[in-house]
Amino acid sequence: MIVTLDINNRPYEVNVRPDEYLLETLRNLRFFSVRKGCDTTSCGVCTILVDDNPIASCSYFTVKAEGHKVTTVEGIKEESEKIVDLLQKEGSDQCGYCSPGFTLTLYSMKQKLEKPTDDEIRNYLVSNLCRCSGYEGQQTAIKNYLEVK
Amino acid sequence: MQCIGKDHPKVDGKGLMTGKLGYTDDLADPSSLIIKVLRSPHAFAKITEINLNGADEIPGVECIITHKDFKRIAVTRAGQGYPEPSPHDKFVLDNVVRHVGDEVLAVAAINEQLCLKALDIIDVTYEVMEPVLDFEKAIGHQSIIHSEEECHEMFPIGFEPSKNIAASYSMNVGDVDEDFKKCDVVVEHSYYTQAQAHAMMEPHTANAHIDFQGRLHINTSTQTPFHVRRIVATALDYPMSKIRVIKPRVGGGFGGKQCVHGELILAAIALKTEKPCKIVFTREEVFESTFSRHPMRIDVKLGAMKDGTMKAFDVNILSDTGAYGEHALTVFMVAGSKVLPMYNKVDSVRFTGDIVYTNHTPGGAYRGYGAIQGNFAVESCIDLLCEKLEFDPVKFRQKNMIGLGETSPIFEIMGEGTEGTAMFMESCKLDYCVERGLELMKWNEKYPRVANGRKVRGVGMAIAMQGSGIPHIDMASAVLKFNDDGFFNLLIGATEIGQGSDTVLSQIAAEALSVPLDKIIVYSSDTDLTPFDTGAYASSTSYVSGNAVKNAGDKMKELLIKEAANTFGVDISEISYEGLLIKTKDGSQEITLADLGNRLIYNEDQKQLIADGSFVGQKSPPPFMAGFAEVEVDTLTGKIELIDYVAVVDCGTTLNPHLALGQVEGGLVQGIGMAMYEEVIINSKGAQVTNNFMNYRIPTRKEITNMQVEFADTYEESGPYGAKSVGEIGIDTPPAAIANAVYNAVGVRIDTLPITSEKVLTEILKSKKL
Ligand code: FES
Ligand code: FES
Numbered sequence: 001m002i003v004t005l006d007i008n009n010r011p012y013e014v015n016v017r018p019d020e021y022l023l024e025t026l027r028n029l030r031f032f033s034v035r036k037g038c039d040t041t042s043c044g045v046c047t048i049l050v051d052d053n054p055i056a057s058c059s060y061f062t063v064k065a066e067g068h069k070v071t072t073v074e075g076i077k078e079e080s081e082k083i084v085d086l087l088q089k090e091g092s093d094q095c096g097y098c099s100p101g102f103t104l105t106l107y108s109m110k111q112k113l114e115k116p117t118d119d120e121i122r123n124y125l126v127s128n129l130c131r132c133s134g135y136e137g138q139q140t141a142i143k144n145y146l147e148v149k
Numbered sequence: 150m151q152c153i154g155k156d157h158p159k160v161d162g163k164g165l166m167t168g169k170l171g172y173t174d175d176l177a178d179p180s181s182l183i184i185k186v187l188r189s190p191h192a193f194a195k196i197t198e199i200n201l202n203g204a205d206e207i208p209g210v211e212c213i214i215t216h217k218d219f220k221r222i223a224v225t226r227a228g229q230g231y232p233e234p235s236p237h238d239k240f241v242l243d244n245v246v247r248h249v250g251d252e253v254l255a256v257a258a259i260n261e262q263l264c265l266k267a268l269d270i271i272d273v274t275y276e277v278m279e280p281v282l283d284f285e286k287a288i289g290h291q292s293i294i295h296s297e298e299e300c301h302e303m304f305p306i307g308f309e310p311s312k313n314i315a316a317s318y319s320m321n322v323g324d325v326d327e328d329f330k331k332c333d334v335v336v337e338h339s340y341y342t343q344a345q346a347h348a349m350m351e352p353h354t355a356n357a358h359i360d361f362q363g364r365l366h367i368n369t370s371t372q373t374p375f376h377v378r379r380i381v382a383t384a385l386d387y388p389m390s391k392i393r394v395i396k397p398r399v400g401g402g403f404g405g406k407q408c409v410h411g412e413l414i415l416a417a418i419a420l421k422t423e424k425p426c427k428i429v430f431t432r433e434e435v436f437e438s439t440f441s442r443h444p445m446r447i448d449v450k451l452g453a454m455k456d457g458t459m460k461a462f463d464v465n466i467l468s469d470t471g472a473y474g475e476h477a478l479t480v481f482m483v484a485g486s487k488v489l490p491m492y493n494k495v496d497s498v499r500f501t502g503d504i505v506y507t508n509h510t511p512g513g514a515y516r517g518y519g520a521i522q523g524n525f526a527v528e529s530c531i532d533l534l535c536e537k538l539e540f541d542p543v544k545f546r547q548k549n550m551i552g553l554g555e556t557s558p559i560f561e562i563m564g565e566g567t568e569g570t571a572m573f574m575e576s577c578k579l580d581y582c583v584e585r586g587l588e589l590m591k592w593n594e595k596y597p598r599v600a601n602g603r604k605v606r607g608v609g610m611a612i613a614m615q616g617s618g619i620p621h622i623d624m625a626s627a628v629l630k631f632n633d634d635g636f637f638n639l640l641i642g643a644t645e646i647g648q649g650s651d652t653v654l655s656q657i658a659a660e661a662l663s664v665p666l667d668k669i670i671v672y673s674s675d676t677d678l679t680p681f682d683t684g685a686y687a688s689s690t691s692y693v694s695g696n697a698v699k700n701a702g703d704k705m706k707e708l709l710i711k712e713a714a715n716t717f718g719v720d721i722s723e724i725s726y727e728g729l730l731i732k733t734k735d736g737s738q739e740i741t742l743a744d745l746g747n748r749l750i751y752n753e754d755q756k757q758l759i760a761d762g763s764f765v766g767q768k769s770p771p772p773f774m775a776g777f778a779e780v781e782v783d784t785l786t787g788k789i790e791l792i793d794y795v796a797v798v799d800c801g802t803t804l805n806p807h808l809a810l811g812q813v814e815g816g817l818v819q820g821i822g823m824a825m826y827e828e829v830i831i832n833s834k835g836a837q838v839t840n841n842f843m844n845y846r847i848p849t850r851k852e853i854t855n856m857q858v859e860f861a862d863t864y865e866e867s868g869p870y871g872a873k874s875v876g877e878i879g880i881d882t883p884p885a886a887i888a889n890a891v892y893n894a895v896g897v898r899i900d901t902l903p904i905t906s907e908k909v910l911t912e913i914l915k916s917k918k919l
Contacts, residue, residue: 017262027174028179030170031168032168032169032170032171032172032175033167033168034168035172035351035400036352036429037350037351037352037432038432038841038842039431039432039433039841040432040841040842040843042841042842042843043350043432043842045350072168073166073167073168074167074168077167080166080167081163081167083166084162084163084166084167085163087162087166088158088159088162088163089158090807091156091158091805091806091807091808091810091811092811093158093159093162093165093166093811094159094401094647094648094649094811094815095165095349095350095351095398095399095400095401095646095647096161096162096165096166096398096400096647097165097172097349097350097351097400097401097647098350098400099165099166100166100167100168103166118854122849122850122851122854123851125850126849126850126851127849128850129350129842129847129849130350130850131347131348131349131350131401131403131815131819131847132350132401132647132811132815133811133814133815133818134811134814134815134816134817134818134853134856135814135818135848135849135850135853136814136853136856137807137810137811137814138850139850
């Protein structure tokens with residue numbers, strides 16, 4: 001079926017299966033930042049924003065996205081580069097596979113939480129797993145991005 | 150040094166984090182056939198009949214392969230140097246399945262839905278056999294897991310498939326039995342370590358096509374592209390010269406991608422259909438059908454004198470390699486060879502054991518590679534010994550551990566599947582690591598425990614060592630090409646898997662050539678275009694590949710000096726080389742690197758400058774580390790919380806301190822996961838209960854709240870700019886340090902990993918009853 005999607009503020013008309021998830025649709029559209037890490041909605045790697053809320057694209061039907069604003073890391077270039085620079089400054093990037101999902105969750109946290117505490121940060125990002133980094137450097141980078149101590 | 154020791158950001162970091170095309174699946178042809186594998190529901194069964202029921206007639210289903218499509222060629226998927234120390238006991242597809250998740254057949258179709266439809270209607274009839282699910286009962290079990298006549302060892306590794314033994318080994322120095330009799334105190338205890346899953350975020354994936362020269366191109370998320378080429382060629386009896394393997398960016402490996410997984414079936418289907426095709430593992434397949442860490446039972450016996458002198462050391466291991474023998478012998482050996490030499494002053498050592506087949510998901514390479522298992526047992530047992538001796542466990546280690554300039558006979562006796570290499574510690578600041586760790590942990594204020602009502606905090610520690618590549622076996626090489634405009638291509642076989650090797654190796658080239666990092670354009674891991682490298686394993690990249698790059702860099706510098714001398718019409722002794730500028734020593738003539746490049750490419754003395762470098766280690770200088778854990782135990786509920794972890798590491802020069810830190814921190818968290826959270830659980834039918842991220846819990850950012858990592862200032866003469874390795878050492882200490890901390894807090898010793906609250910509570914309750 002044909003659906004019209006708003007991805008990163010641009011319209012796309014795509015032919016999808018009714019049971020197709022956004023993850024597959026977005027990858028087919030060559031948004032390579034959207035990646036798959038699991039089958040049980042439990043790794044956070046595939047996170048994108050729908051109407052500015054982080055959601056797992058691996059379990060969100062594409063047809064449901066019609067009429068909503070879909071954002072991938074490609075759509076927040078400036079902000080994502082800022083986050084990337086801060087992560088790199090701490091040397092907390094490794095394989096990078098988890099980063100786009102992490103970046104979008106962090107970006108949404110910035111809109112939603114005012115001066116979050118350490119614990120609030122960890123809670124907000126808890127579903128974004130990273131197997132490489134050990135989380136320590138990420139935490140520092142996050143705080144620098146949010147400008148909190 | 151202008152480039153070494155600097156925190157250069159990863160050269161590929163920004164691109165990967167912002168979604169540029171780079172990982173294996175990004176490179177798959179969009180029209181690729183999708184491959185799905187039918188996997189065994191049984192732990193051990195014979196396939197008696199395969200009824201396709203017309204699955205091959207479904208429009209869009211292009212090909213179905215079963216064991217009947219293959220010659221019976223036994224290989225090992227281990228991804229090691231050749232000849233491998235792992236038994237050749239695996240066929241691409243076989244008529245026997247040996248663990249739940251083992252491959253039965255594969256379907257390729259134009260989309261996933263059709264693949265699944267085909268798999269759904271295919272009927273396979275199995276003759277179910279009694280599986281071996283308890284590794285302590287594997288030897289002499291009535292079920293023989295490998296009775297195929299084609300299975301073989303490549304050289305003697307103690308392979309006895311009729312007894313379910315994949316490999317066995319024994320060594321001894323001195324006479325432990327006699328020495329134990331002379332000891333004031335002898336302790337003996339058995340420890341159990343569990344299977345741990347790698348849980349890298351990118352599942353295994355590979356894609357392939359046949360090119361216009363009829364050659365097979367494989368993109369695969371691997372740590373060992375050159376081994377993949379060799380194993381695919383052997384397994385499919387296809388010329389190696391007609392295979393090109395490219396390793397794109399990899400979303401984490403940790404040893405889990407050292408072995409060949411989907412590539413064999415993928416290659417067979419690509420050759421058969423001659424169409425682009427791809428395989429992407431589901432997370433369940435990653436858990437069930439790739440590898441995990443070898444579970445072990447480790448029996449340790451230690452003897453010492455009242456004055457704290459350790460005398461005799463006896464370790465026996467039973468290791469579970471699961472259904473196939475990949476890394477069976479070598480992981481087991483590292484449990485000895487990277488643990489026993491830490492206590493090099495003993496009079497006698499014995500190390501023995503068997504590695505057995507079971508019908509579990511196979512064991513494979515995993516960061517730490519046996520050392521973490523051995524470390525947990527030995528470092529736990531050292532604390533047990535100290536308790537009986539009434540000797541301070543830190544002082545005991547300081548008295549008995551290896552130091553600068555020292556050696557151990559173990560180095561010469563035990564290698565990885567073969568004999569080892571004698572060596573002296575030309576860099577070793579383990580003593581500093583311990584001292585500094587005590588300070589950072591504020592040990593004296595906290596040891597052994599601080600009680601606060603029902604919550605008690607305790608501290609514990611452990612020391613560790615690893616290696617830097619496999620001497621006389623692991624070879625790496627590099628090529629530098631000098632271009633017009635004065636920049637260089639660095640071509641390396643070494644395998645970037647997220648650890649930062651492309652960046653660190655570029656830094657080494659930039660240092661050797663005295664040029665800024667942006668003059669080095671790195672390209673790695675392409676079997677057609679880059680020179681050989683064994684791959685990213687055995688903590689070898691910084692040391693082995695690093696030395697190869699340095700050799701190439703030094704050679705290139707000589708070539709540039711020669712060309713500059715030629716340009717100026719002077720002898721090379723007259724040249725002052727500054728990298729971007731080359732001058733005569735008297736300052737009368739100069740040429741920029743860019744101009745020299747342009748001259749050689751376009752104008753005069755025209756030629757392409759190329760320099761190569763190779764390296765094979767003559768030894769494997771160990772990095773060392775001291776790890777300190779502080780835990781809090783709720784004595785009412787048994788709940789344990791990790792309050793702080795301190796790691797002080799001697800890895801020689803930190804070529805890129807930030808990336809080295811990332812390696813240690815990432816290793817620590819995986820070690821903490823093994824110590825406290827992670828366990829592959831298998832039910833009574835042999836199926837994994839923990840085959841997804843909901844049931845298999847890796848540490849999240851909520852569990853890891855405090856780590857302090859520091860590096861000792863050391864320099865390893867034989868390493869590139871003084872470096873040893875840093876990829877694995879971080880993982881080794883958490884299990885023992887945390888176990889020791891729990892004991893120091895509440896007086897119970899947990900000898901079976903992981904150290905869960907349930908186990909702690911059970912032990913607390915038991916100790917109260919006594
Ligand atoms: S892929 Fe893991 S949460 Fe979506
Ligand atoms: S950087 Fe590899 S999973 Fe996060």
